[in-house]
Amino acid sequence: MKEVATFSISHTGIIDADGKATGELPAFARDAAELIRLYRTMVLTRSFDARAIALQRTGRLGTYGSSLGQEAAAVGVGAAMRPDDVLLPSFRETGAQLLRGVSLRELFLYWGGDERGSDFQAAREDFPICVPVGSQAPHAAGVALAFKLRQQPRVAVCVFGDGATSKGDVAEAANIAGAWNLPVVFVVVNNGWAISVPRDAQSAAGTLAQKAIAAGMPGVQVDGNDVVAVRVVVGEAIERARRGEGPGWIEALTYRLADHTTADDASRYRDPAEVTAAWKADPIARLRTWLVASGAWGRQQEQDLLQACTAEVDAAAAAYLETPPQAPETVFDYLYATLPAALAEQRARFLAEAPRHG
């Protein structure tokens, strides 16, 4: 019996739950303005999140999936990307999408049940929110294939949850990305739960970073509540991929502080004590602590920021609520590039009947 291969999984954390640096700070993190930009996006994400839940509770938004507690994972990913990279998110990547230029109003529209919420006015090539879990992973490989064949120095970045790592699509996508040495980075946002299924019941794998080993690509773990570490680790994988050195896979450890969605009641299946404990690792509080300790942030800035975020969310919510529904014909008009003749009559019938009753 001889050993033919060995692997190891590393974990990176830089700013810990107490807001203290435990590792060397990367260059960007020594620029307070940059850290404040990330902080600001995290806070804005949380403001949006609270408003979305409030709107849902009052019947003005559809079922909504909160990203409470996961802001650092999303913002770290968004910050690590270049503008012409392509993001393929799941449904809790608000923070990343905001950095990509997706607007709050678009996000409200999406969750409000309006297709225009996926017609991003910026981030034109980014993929829309993906609901069928893990099914966007092969798209990321396909986008990366296009980059590679066209010799563009761009990277596809695909984000999904711990639950998604059990999906065959994800395994197939990772394998093809490895086999073809594609410029794609997969980020597992391990928030501990897939609805009611805890991480440990999802897989016997001790880490979800080690899923990468099956695809022959490097897999690493990062403290997903540490935006600095996420940005560093995801950034390294992205730049590696950009250099043509192949795909990457990162497991970001975080926690879903909210219910799965507004349609969920997490108290049915998880201990509130676990949630209370998880709050101690809140990604926003720790970065604030760090910023305050480093002298870059104070009470006044915090107050101003909260106010600014509220105002921005207010404006977006108002714009969303004022957006009239799409015209009925839009139900047909984006299906094909050109409406097939065979559908023209049906569309006409639809227009004649639909407005009357549905």
Next chain:
Amino acid sequence: MKEVATFSISHTGIIDADGKATGELPAFARDAAELIRLYRTMVLTRSFDARAIALQRTGRLGTYGSSLGQEAAAVGVGAAMRPDDVLLPSFRETGAQLLRGVSLRELFLYWGGDERGSDFQAAREDFPICVPVGSQAPHAAGVALAFKLRQQPRVAVCVFGDGATSKGDVAEAANIAGAWNLPVVFVVVNNGWAISVPRDAQSAAGTLAQKAIAAGMPGVQVDGNDVVAVRVVVGEAIERARRGEGPGWIEALTYRLADHTTADDASRYRDPAEVTAAWKADPIARLRTWLVASGAWGRQQEQDLLQACTAEVDAAAAAYLETPPQAPETVFDYLYATLPAALAEQRARFLAEAPRHG
């Protein structure tokens, strides 16, 4: 950055390509009769294989997938199983199926295009040959679930190729087997090729044993041309699973000496020199060398065995060729336990029309 997990993949070989022992012999291999039983099954497999190809070439069998060169992998698996375990094969596991009690005539019938070839008269609970690559892997987990829930000390053994390891079904099955700690063993028969796709193009993973790491189960490599090693390594995984210690995953390294199937022409895509070289590792020759060297085998036995195998295959082929086709109504009669009333009329119409013309 700290290390949070490490893994290693081992490779086991016992009798090498020259027929020399390189490791300690397990108990069963010190029993010449048992080794001869395995040798006999490998030779019978090869006789069957040659006849199947001959029958196909003369239009008396359908497209056939040869297991030439892979006899040790199949026979080793079959030998490691207990009778009441369940085998879930792909299409090159003839050697394992013979040890399970599947008859040569049944195998001819299957490849001859007759459903009765999957109605094994022994091995009643074994699964039939599985053509959609990897799709039997979840079945194996399901069979193992039944064993576990009923607290039966039985194991499901699932065999598939290197190509199959790219399939999402296989990844999902392995993951659920790990998560539920099921008594199932997955055996990857890595024969170097998936039709025209070489192993290295199939996955960037350096070994296919490491696919197991993604599912949190132990993965090991074995010399798949060494029937002794296969039996040992697969046997260990099976007994481990039987003890309730969870699933296992083995990569058996072998080589497809034949075309993919009789419909394939491997000269289009692979270098004949590779095949010639691979013959040096022929699993049958090496075991014969070993047996001869150990004094348990000689020219006469070999001649007798070849004759006996030919006679057995002759008889089975004759029985197959003499088997009249099934009655037309069998096209309907096994679809449901009881023919639904709605189908009765159609069946009658079918019987009225079918025999006339099809």
Next chain:
Amino acid sequence: MAEQTMVGALNMALARAMTDDHDVVLFGEDVGKDGGVFRVTDGLLDRFGPDRVLDTPLSEAAIAGVAVGAAAQGLRAVAEIQFSGFAYPAIDQMVNHAARLRNRTRGRLSCPMVLRMPYGGGIRAPEHHSESPEAMFAHIPGLRVVIPSSPRRAYGLMLAAIRDPDPVVFLEPKRRYRAVREDVPDDGVALPLDRCFIERDGGDVTLVAWGAMLAECHTAAEALAGKGVQAEIIDVATLKPFDADTVCASVEKTGRCVVVQEATLTGGFASEVAATLAERTLAALRAPIERVAGWDTVMPLPRLEALYMPGVARIVAACDRAMSYA
């Protein structure tokens, strides 16, 4: 005997089946502690234990495939797909294995499993949560496809599906999950799996539907009755095998038929119903067979969803057109 919603009735049927037969096991995503996202399996983990009610990892192909393997061993596997929009990865297992295990082994192995899933729109759900894929399953020989339209029918059909020795795809119209309550005796009595149910007698026009569309048909029939038109309503609760005889007999009587489905028109099961009628009842037809269906486009997100769903007005209009033929 309490009044039950469809969710309650399904829960009761599952509990009854598990009580009667130790081989019945349930699994799926969140079916355990959470009781399923619609609570259909609520409380069953506590009652029957973690060996018989299992949360799966998030993998639909495996859910179906594990059910096949378990069923081949004689377990009555009742597997849940959380929403029909996520059932597509399970189709391979249903077509290539579940539906044909008995046939390809000449009866040696079989597949007594139920793949259940909520389907359909009308609850303002997120993307991919509102589709109606029944036609895809109904095209697969070897499967049974069952759709209840009421609590009582859900109870009886679910019991039948679990007891059936062959694979059943059981589609639950989620819009009706809590829409009504009715008395559902927990009597362990299964309904037949090969018969359509005549829900209302009428001599003028036959309304054929399944799932959530039954309620729409009943409302439409009331409206039609107000105009003096008597609609007969048939619930095709078991799409496969399809009890064409009952539908044909009704159309022989009425001479007019409107088939109502929520799924997209082209290639839907309504087309099968219409084709069967065109083959078998032509002489009796006094008006073209109309299909009222979802439009041939993607189910819109909630804001425009109502434009998509077939409703009472469209059904009444179709019947009016049918009645306009002498």
Next chain:
Amino acid sequence: MAEQTMVGALNMALARAMTDDHDVVLFGEDVGKDGGVFRVTDGLLDRFGPDRVLDTPLSEAAIAGVAVGAAAQGLRAVAEIQFSGFAYPAIDQMVNHAARLRNRTRGRLSCPMVLRMPYGGGIRAPEHHSESPEAMFAHIPGLRVVIPSSPRRAYGLMLAAIRDPDPVVFLEPKRRYRAVREDVPDDGVALPLDRCFIERDGGDVTLVAWGAMLAECHTAAEALAGKGVQAEIIDVATLKPFDADTVCASVEKTGRCVVVQEATLTGGFASEVAATLAERTLAALRAPIERVAGWDTVMPLPRLEALYMPGVARIVAACDRAMSYA
């Protein structure tokens, strides 16, 4: 201008499309060196290089999903599924993504891909290699479904499919791959994707078919002509969107229709054709619309395969029945 088989014509169309448009890329299992198991991509790796002709790992869901991603970036991804029996794991990507990427992003992203695959029986192939799943795809709004019946049509339709800005499922009747040769000019001219082709004029009965069934229909028409019955033959080469107008016009003329499909009867596309006719041509119908189809059972293994496949005799018998109505 050499005589081409369907395989040759498809190969020629792929080469032409790749020459004309650098964005066309091919991938699938064994499409490279091996040239595909049926040789449809033979020689293309040598001509266009490994950046544009790629062997994939063995993973059908990824093949479809990678095509979606690549197409969203503007590549014209032509992805091969080796046999339609292995396409089921790709359905999820086709329904939930390919078919709706344009719609859900309001036109921002689109999916100009072709998913091509051999399908159908009649070549004594192994288990799972002989099915006809076209109806499943034809039920998905947002897709196009195309099936050629001859070399020339294969050439023109394949070019059209690749040039089309939306996702196309292209099913190739493998039984016809090498059945005939005909002149196929490599003129780069595409055929329309929204029109049925009238292949033979006749006033007595309309035969509607696609794929391999066209050849059977032609033979049947000859036999019928011998009895003085003139059959009109329509090739529904593009099942989705379905050109009902052409079929309806023919049936308005003949008053009789037999729809022929190889796929299993229930829920097949023949039912869609019949339902459409029942809706739109009732007054013209002089005989019930017959469907000649694969039986509602699993495609048998080769030894009994011939019992399953619809053939000339069944088609003629159905036409005879139709003609027996005055």
